[in-house]
């Protein structure tokens with residue numbers, strides 16, 4: 547890639563304030579105290595990329611409420627340009643509660659971000675970087691959000707590299723058909739998907755089956771959890787890079803961190819193996835800390851990750 551745009555990556559998607567039981571291991575129904583944090587797949591990617599030294603813009607909508615203030619402040623503190631985040635006085639900022647083992651309660655129906663649509667998020671802004679990063683969470687939020695992802699992944703002059711993390715969230719898809727995610731992924735240039743999500747959402751048994759079903763994207767990354775990840779580029783066979791052996795504190799956000807590492811290495815035009823290794827390095831960092839993102843890492847840790 548050779549773009550000269552001032553923005554490296556534009557990320558579009560909903561962020562939420564997160565609440566995780568303060569006592570690890572507690573179920574949501576039993577927890578009396580929660581630790582507040584920030585979540586949202588695309589802003590997690592944006593924050594990590596900014597901390598890695600890239601110029602990143604996050605486009606979204608949050609409420610004109612204190613949680614909206616918190617999100618905008620936290621994302622801006624990571625170095626992300628938040629000038630295209632709109633405040634909606636008529637709709638709240640999304641909130642979600644989660645444990646460390648998969649229990650999730652979303653309070654995001656009708657949130658400010660669900661009002662995003664092709665009329666209020668234009669291609670001109672979303673396509674302003676060298677890369678546009680989207681995820682499969684957005685099309686599950688509302689009709690307008692689904693139309694938006696459809697519009698932003700359509701071909702057209704000036705379209706940047708479009709990166710799509712499938713991020714299948716069963717709690718959001720309920721009655722909708724997750725095969726829509728495969729159709730959206732097929733329109734993108736770089737697709738990241740977990741082997742487990744490809745099995746759950748599309749009934750595909752392994753990485754090769756995913757590549758067969760998705761031959762279009764120039765680069766397809768299939769993540770295989772603690773084992774590692776395989777990437778397919780063009781017509782070549784998949785390249786596998788094992789994940790480092792890392793103690794797990796909290797798995798949430800591992801996929802976003804992986805995407806940030808992979809995208810960062812893509813912007814630096816590194817070979818495929820190194821792109822996967824950078825993804826693993828960032829994912830290992832996030833699963834070693836509590837929270838959805840790498841916000842708690844200090845400057846020294848970021849210095850090591852940038853090296």
Ligand SMILES: O=C(O)C(=O)C[C@H](O)[C@H](O)CO
Nearest residue numbers: 585586587683798799802838
């Ligand atoms: O579940 C979602 O919609 C989120 O974006 C919240 C989390 O931060 C995200 O899933 C982590 O990947």
